[in-house]
Amino acid sequence: MQRPHVAILGAGPIGLDAALACADAGWPFTVYEAADTVAAHVRAWGHVRLFTPWDLNVSHRMRTHLPRTPTGDDCPTGAELATRLLDPVAALPALASRTRLRTRVVAIARTGLLKHEQIGTDTRAATPFTLLLETPDGEETAEADLALDCTGTYAVPNTLGTGGIPTRGERALAHRITRTLPPVQDTGRWAGTVLLVGAGKSAQTAARDLAALPGTRVEWIVRSPAPDWGAVRDDTLPGRQQLVETSQAFADGASDRVTVHTGTHVHALRPDGDRVRVTLATSQGPREFVCDHIVSLTGYVGDASLYRQLQVHECYATGAPMNLSAALLGSAGGDCLAQPAVGIDTLRTPEPHFFILGAKSYGRLNTFLLRTGYEQVDEVIGAYDPAVSA
Numbered sequence: 158m159q160r161p162h163v164a165i166l167g168a169g170p171i172g173l174d175a176a177l178a179c180a181d182a183g184w185p186f187t188v189y190e191a192a193d194t195v196a197a198h199v200r201a202w203g204h205v206r207l208f209t210p211w212d213l214n215v216s217h218r219m220r221t222h223l224p225r226t227p228t229g230d231d232c233p234t235g236a237e238l239a240t241r242l243l244d245p246v247a248a249l250p251a252l253a254s255r256t257r258l259r260t261r262v263v264a265i266a267r268t269g270l271l272k273h274e275q276i277g278t279d280t281r282a283a284t285p286f287t288l289l290l291e292t293p294d295g296e297e298t299a300e301a302d303l304a305l306d307c308t309g310t311y312a313v314p315n316t317l318g319t320g321g322i323p324t325r326g327e328r329a330l331a332h333r334i335t336r337t338l339p340p341v342q343d344t345g346r347w348a349g350t351v352l353l354v355g356a357g358k359s360a361q362t363a364a365r366d367l368a369a370l371p372g373t374r375v376e377w378i379v380r381s382p383a384p385d386w387g388a389v390r391d392d393t394l395p396g397r398q399q400l401v402e403t404s405q406a407f408a409d410g411a412s413d414r415v416t417v418h419t420g421t422h423v424h425a426l427r428p429d430g431d432r433v434r435v436t437l438a439t440s441q442g443p444r445e446f447v448c449d450h451i452v453s454l455t456g457y458v459g460d461a462s463l464y465r466q467l468q469v470h471e472c473y474a475t476g477a478p479m480n481l482s483a484a485l486l487g488s489a490g491g492d493c494l495a496q497p498a499v500g501i502d503t504l505r506t507p508e509p510h511f512f513i514l515g516a517k518s519y520g521r522l523n524t525f526l527l528r529t530g531y532e533q534v535d536e537v538i539g540a541y542d543p544a545v546s547a
């Protein structure tokens with residue numbers, strides 16, 4: 158394909174890196190970003206410090222294009238990543254004029270072809286994509302030859318009931334539930350009892366931060382009877398290791414502000430005056446208490462409805478594109494730093510010229526790293542433009 162017109166969906170770190178790669182290749186491209194700034198998801202968890210240092214968070218393209226990029230072993234917060242790296246990348250002349258903020262991609266399809274038509278044919282591969290866009294001035298359509306879905310996962314949180322479905326009463330109380338990592342300061346906002354659900358790094362971060370507030374008690378619900386907190390032997394990322402140690406200390410009863418209920422799930426939620434009555438299912442039978450706040454951090458998975466009309470083969474277990482999911486599950490280990498590089502064929506879906514990149518490409522798996530996304534960009538752009546090298 159000669160100089161494809163590329164649609165880049167999402168201006169997070171990976172979408173912006175893909176845009177730089179397109180600019181380097183001399184291709185026409187447009188970045189569509191739903192929010193009114195780039196890196197909107199990163200800003201949403203801007204108060205959180207990354208585990209990975211600057212040296213791992215800056216792509217080789219970003220280093221080439223920006224006169225001064227942060228370097229070294231310091232780990233930035235999400236806000237620092239946005240303002241010190243991603244905003245300057247987005248402001249580069251090659252990108253600024255091609256980035257459309259406040260422009261949500263609602264859906265993408267092959268122009269004039271339904272999902273089941275022209276399966277595996279050259280005709281399908283040569284047919285452009287049509288994108289339906291939602292803008293402040295109404296709906297528009299746009300076309301592209303190559304489409305990169307870099308829309309992330311942070312806007313689509315999982316629910317908190319057993320087996321991943323909403324628990325009884327959860328939908329009615331949805332307005333009371335915080336599903337993103339809350340900025341936690343001693344303002345009284347979190348006074349009282351917090352029901353915290355989840356065991357991943359986000360829940361561990363929330364537990365640590367909430368436990369620092371004198372007026373707050375945390376009832377922490379963890380599905381596993383013996384969580385390992387994602388511990389990595391001889392962890393080279395100190396921030397990650399400290400979090401694991403803190404979580405284990407909470408489980409061992411080290412804080413009178415945090416009670417960890419392992420091997421437990423939330424059976425039901427119901428209003429109790431201004432508060433919420435929580436019923437737990439534990440190995441010793443049901444248990445009840447009343448809470449003032451609910452923080453559900455049970456993971457995220459990308460929005461598949463966007464590409465419903467395309468021939469994307471998703472893994473039935475992870476929701477990630479099938480080939481990539483198989484490669485990731487096959488190499489499953491605890492440490493996201495130890496993931497193998499995957500080739501272009503692993504990133505392909507049955508839909509020609511459509512790729513899911515970045516955090517969304519990992520489906521439900523939470524081991525995605527920025528570094529991996531930058532490598533994905535190398536693979537995909539390199540497959541169309543051999544001059545692109547890592």
Ligand SMILES: Cc1cc2nc3c(=O)[nH]c(=O)nc-3n(C[C@H](O)[C@H](O)[C@H](O)COP(=O)(O)OP(=O)(O)OC[C@H]3O[C@@H](n4cnc5c(N)ncnc54)[C@H](O)[C@@H]3O)c2cc1C
Pocket residue numbers: 166167168169170171172189190191192195196197198199202205206207208209260261262263307308309310311312338359463514515516517525526527528530
């Ligand atoms: C709390 C937290 C801490 C993390 N810490 C680390 C770390 O230490 N190191 C590391 O390497 N990784 C870390 N990650 C994982 C990962 O690197 C980040 O999630 C990263 O932001 C993923 O980048 P992305 O570009 O794939 O997606 P995102 O950053 O999620 O960006 C997606 C963009 O797409 C936009 N968008 C969404 N839907 C649409 C649509 N329909 N149309 C147009 N635009 C849309 C969003 O507004 C957003 O700007 C962390 C993740 C989280 C949540």
